[in-house]
Amino acid sequence: MIETFIRGGLLSQNDQPTTENPLLDLSGLPRFAEISAGQVEEALDAALATSRAKIAAIETQCPTASWASVASELQDIEEYVERVWAPVSHLNAVRDTDQFRAAVEACLPKLSAFHSEVGQNLSLFEGYRQIADSDDFNALSSARQKIVKNALRDFRLSGAELEGPDRERFREIVSELSTLCNQFDQNLMDATDHWVLDIDSESDLQGLPQSVVELARQTAKDASLDGWRFSLQAPSYIPFMMFCENRSLRQKMYEAYVTRASDQGPDAGQFDNGPLMVRILRLRAEMASLLGFAHYAQYALEGRMAGSAEEVSTFLRTLADCAKAAGAKELESLRHFALEEYGEEHLEAWDIAFYSEKLKQSLYSFSDEAIRPYFPLPKVLEGLFFVARKLFGVTVRQAVCASPWHEDVQYFELLNEDGSVRGCFFLDLYARAHKRGGAWMADCIARRRLADGSIQSPAAFLTCNFIPPVGDKPSLLTHDDVVTLFHEFGHGLHHLLTQVDEPAVAGINGVPWDAVELPSQFLENWCWETEALNKISGHYET
Incomplete structure (x- = not known):
């Protein structure tokens, strides 16, 4: 192709x-x-x-x-x-x-x-x-x-x-900011990869789902260690905080996670982003001032849907006012539950996820981990592509990538009804060391009409950090993971389905950054629809 x-x-x-x-x-x-x-x-x-x-x-x-x-x-x-x-x-x-x-x-x-x-x-x-x-x-x-x-x-x-010195100073600021922001991301990645929790006593694993234990065992084995290794990567950290019965270990994990790349915690000062943050804020303020803006927020909102910093602040304050009372009520209910059912008198930050999961199970007999076997990644992808075909009339076909950057990478083509290629995308879905956390979609190639009248098809990167396959088990997702995958695929479809022929405004390009989330959030809705759920779910063994 x-x-x-x-x-x-x-x-x-x-x-x-x-x-x-x-x-x-x-x-x-x-x-x-x-x-x-x-x-x-x-x-x-x-x-x-x-x-x-x-x-x-x-x-x-x-x-x-x-x-x-x-x-x-x-x-x-x-x-x-x-x-x-x-x-x-x-x-x-x-x-x-x-x-x-x-x-x-x-x-x-x-x-x-x-x-x-x-x-x-x-x-x-x-x-x-x-x-x-x-x-x-x-x-x-x-x-x-x-x-x-x-x-x-x-x-x-x-x-x-x-003009004059202001013009040159602006260039200097932009250059320094690009370097500082890159260093910020690298420090956070290094801090996340550096800290690990090695466990050699099986009793410390009490409460953890089998899938999490198997992943920790495989991680330790890959490091030539006995026992189990837990990390600050999301597939390890999140279920550990939700299910581990050992409170002191939850505290260790929590403190290591929330102090990443700072002057606090177990790696204090080693990857500290504090000075970078101060410098970035000062440079942004100076840059905005050079252009006549009152502050950086005013500058950043140029070209976005929100009209002013005041409009954004009012929206956030209104949202906080509406949510605070409900949040306080839920926190009080959680404290009462932890005290009455488990005798926990002082709820700490590292207890919130743990007792929230306990409360959910008590109220609804439901656990996100219990439904992982029903969302094997291959089945979810099959259902996701079904939704794309039904909504947009396009077919997703797996193809061979001749030169991938990692063995986990999958490559797909998006086909029109007549079988012609509309675009293509790369999926890199598993968490691993030396990979940035989170989930995102990025532009690889933009659509454009070429000089001979033909179309340059777009290409996209779709990246997540899900739990990888362990042993003979496929990657098993929570429903939250499924929502994340649909979200990023929504970004991808936004980029790949464009019919605009100018690359500067094709797909995600040229779209206000507070509007670009609309297609992704739109596609999330089908994670809850019965027909789609029937297509994306099915026990991986039965």
Whole structure:
């Protein structure tokens, strides 16, 4: 399916670099398994040099700018750089190594400098103004008009209207922030991976579900240890806090988790993000001030649905006021239950999840862990794809990824009713060391109409951190996990089902960041529908 993903625009096939660097081969999907740390800076340097040369040519067209001579050309450049960098950014989150981390850290200032150059380029800014003010603007498609309007906003937010020292200072802040935010994420990943709880007495496992115990045993075995190893990764930490009868061990786990990357707890100061947070906040405030905003929140809301920081604050306060009374009542009920049923007089933070689970079982005879066997991942995926087919008329077909970044990765194609490929996506669903926690969807390739009239099909990354298969058992999900999977797939469908032909506003691109959650939350609803539940559930043994 390589032909489906060939791009056009910035580089023709004859202009493609002859280097063997896989990051510079945009003829198909990224060749992840071939990408090494030593290739990252080389690829970025080449991409930025090519892009700067192209921008110099575009600048000569700005006095008489049109969509074709300026905006379309700059969109090609932006997509080209994004295509080169997207695999790097993704691997930095899912396959972290010291060497790769160092390569990314070396590149971030260069990438930031390039984006600042473009964002503060007065010739380009004036070119977009020319397009917006021209008689031809209203004849452009709505997508192209949106791109021009977004660009004018982004030029202003990048400091294009600043002068002298303020202009240079803005660039310095943006560069430093990109480095600091990356370091923040790395510290959190390192702190999560570093701390473990090793147990050698079976009596300390009392209350834990068998699936959690088996995972801990496998984790210890992988580390060449006897006994059981628990970590701060979600599939280990969450059920441990919900079910472990040993209160002192729950306290250890809780304190290690909530003090990650701080100056407190068992790893105090080792991965401390405290100074980074202070520096980030100060730089954000200074950046916003340079642009004339009262504070960073006002700056961050530019281009979002919420109209002002006051509107957001009012919404949050109203929500808190509505929820606080109910929350206080539920907490008091939990305290009463823990005292009456278990003699626990002082409920601590590490007791909340444990006794909440006990209370739920007492009231409803229900446990999330008890239903894991009924949500085996293969069955859930089968049902999820059924829902996609019924709602959107598309079929999901598993295919072979020639160059995955990890053996757990699955690759799928999204097919139209006539069997043509609409897009594709990668699933990386299991928690492991050196992988960022949480769940997310990211853009790999954006849809666009190529110069010959054909369509470049979009591609997406869908990443979760579920409990991996253990022994001969498949990955078994809680219903909350199922909701998470549907949520991320909703993001993926948003990106893959787009019919917009301009990559800058296709799929998730160009969407206000407080609106981008709508498709994902929409798809969550089918996790509760009877027909869908019948498709996504079924005991993995029976």
